[in-house]
Amino acid sequence: MDIKLSKPFAANSAVDEYDVKQIKKALNRLGYYQPFEKVGITGIPDTAVFDALKAFQKDQGLTPTGTAKPDDETVKKLSAAMRHKSSGKYIWRTVGYSKVRTSHAKLNGTLRDFSDSPDPGDDYNCRCWADPIKDKQKYSAHKEKTGLNQIIISSPQQSSYKWNGVNFVEHFYKGKGRAVSLSEIGLLSDVISHARSIIFKRVEKQIEKKVKTIGNGIFTDSFSRSYNFGSVSFSLGNSTVKGHIQGNVRKLGKALSVEAQVEYLFFDQFTDPVSIRQYLTGTSLTNKVDSYTEMGGTAYDIVGRWLTKVTGTVEVAR
Ligand SMILES: [Zn+2]
Known part of the structure; x- marks a missing residue:
């Protein structure tokens, strides 16, 4: 084939x-x-x-x-x-x-x-x-067969246009502090992908630990931590990712069968257009950014949300 x-x-x-x-x-x-x-x-x-x-x-x-x-x-x-x-x-x-x-x-x-x-x-x-x-x-x-598997279950829909540094700066001066979502600025899937490499395993470990303590029944848990998303966009710095876990665990012979849903909430704030200007110095975008800086700017929030489903089995602690 x-x-x-x-x-x-x-x-x-x-x-x-x-x-x-x-x-x-x-x-x-x-x-x-x-x-x-x-x-x-x-x-x-x-x-x-x-x-x-x-x-x-x-x-x-x-x-x-x-x-x-x-x-x-x-x-x-x-x-x-x-x-x-x-x-x-x-x-x-x-x-x-x-x-x-x-x-x-x-x-x-x-x-x-x-x-x-x-x-x-x-x-x-x-x-x-x-x-x-x-x-x-x-x-x-x-x-x-043992171990947890995590897949995205929320809609991956996002704007096909990805915000660049100029867009972030422009919104700082013209957006009047209105919050923007990752999907509207085209960065949701990049953020999820980065989260997959730096956060997902940690969350799976947390669930594993939790279900071993619970053994059987419904469970909830949460987390909150800051992570650096600068590799996704230099306009994102240390972002906070919070999460809520809801699931249920059943004992199946020597293993625990787990099914859980995780809601991830992403939060960042854009406060510093100066660093973007420095980043863009000498590029064709510098003048464009400079044309906005005469006005007073307002910090704004960058928020995002996605859901995952975690399924699999965990060996019972001995
Ligand atoms: Zn078949």
Whole structure:
């Protein structure tokens, strides 16, 4: 199977569902990705698929970015690896709910060879996957069977225009202190992407700790901390990210099954156009910024919000 991406594949961009399925299927075959059992292979860009892609890239001597573009080296190497992987045993897995087509339900749990036909995940809506019986330790390092998985569930909609330094300064002088949202200034997905790399794991750890204490039932928790988002935009400095966690944990044998929703609230304030002027000195934008600075400015808030869903299992503390 050759992989044909229709869009860039990255955690912070609006990815194509079918692209996600192709990459998941390939990484599943190659032993890097195991889907969450209850949902199987879906077009949802969960954290595990990006982690799995990084691991694959590392093994292939590529920079482990966890991202890919149509026909780039990563896609070529994935396609090549899939062509070589023509034999080997696996167990056919289905998500085990009533929508699974009968022919696939019959295959559930059977031992198959990768060269056999049909192939799980070939049909457009099929969520079945292969559970390879070789390379067990290879994918146990990237397992999703225990551990938490976090995906964005709020709308990623935002303005297609990203604010630059001039826009931030202009609003300081003309906006009369009106707060702006990250989605209106086109920076929501960049902020989420940065948050994914610096905050998500911490929140998952917090949830893990919490559910181990609770053991069973409904739980809530919260956090608040400042983080530097300067790499997203130099107009953002130390921003505060607060969060509310609401979830429920059930004991399932030796594990705890977790389902939680996290609301992230981002807050920053724009107070200092001087630093932006310094940043823009010598560029074609300096004059534009200077034309505003005769007026009195007002500080304003920059706010943002997104929701994630955290699911998975945590081993019971011993
Ligand atoms: Zn199926």
